Amino acid sequence: xxxxxxxxxxxxxxxxxxxxxxxxxxxxxxxxxxxxxxxxxxxxxxxxxxxxxxxxxxxxxxxxxxxxxxxxxxxxxxxxxxxxxxxxxxxxxxxxxxxxxxxxxxxxxxxx
Amino acid sequence: xxxxxxxxxxxxxxxxxxxxxxxxxxxxxxxxxxxxxxxxxxxxxxxxxxxxxxxxxxxxxxxxxxxxxxxxxxxxxxxxxxxxxxxxxxxxxxxxxxxxxxxxxxxxxxxxx
Numbered sequence: 001x002x003x004x005x006x007x008x009x010x011x012x013x014x015x016x017x018x019x020x021x022x023x024x025x026x027x028x029x030x031x032x033x034x035x036x037x038x039x040x041x042x043x044x045x046x047x048x049x050x051x052x053x054x055x056x057x058x059x060x061x062x063x064x065x066x067x068x069x070x071x072x073x074x075x076x077x078x079x080x081x082x083x084x085x086x087x088x089x090x091x092x093x094x095x096x097x098x099x100x101x102x103x104x105x106x107x108x109x110x111x112x
Numbered sequence: 113x114x115x116x117x118x119x120x121x122x123x124x125x126x127x128x129x130x131x132x133x134x135x136x137x138x139x140x141x142x143x144x145x146x147x148x149x150x151x152x153x154x155x156x157x158x159x160x161x162x163x164x165x166x167x168x169x170x171x172x173x174x175x176x177x178x179x180x181x182x183x184x185x186x187x188x189x190x191x192x193x194x195x196x197x198x199x200x201x202x203x204x205x206x207x208x209x210x211x212x213x214x215x216x217x218x219x220x221x222x223x224x225x
Contacts, residue, residue, distance in 0.1 A: 004155075005225075009148075031211045042201070042217040058212060090155055098143050098209040103155035 002026050006091050013081045013111045021107050023091030029102070031094040032074040036060065036087040043090065049074055050097075059087075069076040081111045085088035114139045116204060118216035119197075125192055126224050133187040133219045134214070135202035140180045142204045147176050147187050150199045160187070164175045 007022045025032065030051045035043040035058075043060030045068040055066050063085060065077040074093075078085060091104045115138045125131050135145070144163045148156040160176040162169040162185070170175040175188040189196055199220045203213040 033211060043203075043213075043215040045186045045206075045212055045214075048212050056212075060128065092156075092211075094211045097211060098205055099211065100161050101146065101148075101156070101211060101213070102158070103148075105155045106153075110200075 004091055004102050004104035005094055006089075006107050008104075008107060009105065010108050011110070013078075014110065015111060017081050019078050019081065020105065021078075021089055021091075021109070023076065023104060024072050025091075025093040025102070027093065027095065027102065028070065028071060029093035029095045030071065031097065031099075032068070033058070033092050033101075034064070034066065034074070034076045035090045035092065037090060040051045040089050046076065046089075052068060076110075081109075083111045086111045113143075114206065114214050115215040116202060116214050118200075118202060118219050118223075120165060120219060121217065122222075124222040124224060127192060127194060129192050129223075131192055131221075133189070133221070135173050135185040135187070135216055137183045137185075137204050140183050141156055142180065142205075143209045144205065145176075145178055145185050146203050146213070147174075147185075148203065150202045151187040152198075156201065169223065187223050189221075194223050194225045197223050 033048045034046040049068040087109045094102045117136045147159045173190040199218040201218040204217045208211040
């Protein structure tokens with residue numbers, strides 16, 4: 001049972017490049033979300049999904065796109081990377097609303 | 113707007129000591145509160161989830177209490193061990209029953225052998 005899997009673990013981008021952070025879970029969880037973690041600011045919610053085909057914005061959605069075509073996958077797309085998007089990104093999932101959250105190991109992104 | 117605060121930001125204790133980590137929130141109308149542990153370079157692991165109707169929740173050497181009226185939660189760690197060294201974070205839902213969480217900035221705990 002792999003849980004929540006994030007790829008890549010590390011990525012360096014140049015300003016203006018685009019990329020996709022992958023997140024997959026094998027626990028059949030309906031609820032999935034993306035957070036970013038920055039020093040001194042804690043984790044902040046980027047985007048959120050309550051099931052396939054349904055997404056919602058979080059606290060800091062600008063510059064990011066998501067889609068949820070399957071229950072298992074919830075990719076996060078950076079459209080045009082900026083240095084302010086340098087961060088550690090975490091994907092999380094849950095089997096129920098307001099339930100225990102399961103996190104991936106994180107993806108560390110540096111934008112030069 | 114809900115704000116979550118954790119004080120102190122860092123704590124160092126000798127092995128074997130009992131300790132308390134604090135979490136404060138500004139809006140007492142929370143649905144539940146979760147405590148997480150984060151090891152360096154790793155993701156978060158949920159430790160305890162305490163519902164708004166509960167006063168406390170226990171798991172092994174960990175005990176979490178919740179006082180909604182005062183906007184506080186504490187995580188009590190008994191007989192601390194070096195393996196408990198990590199960052200501990202608390203989080204509450206944005207509003208109502210949701211998995212959209214607001215996190216505190218965490219307390220970095222170091223347990224000295």
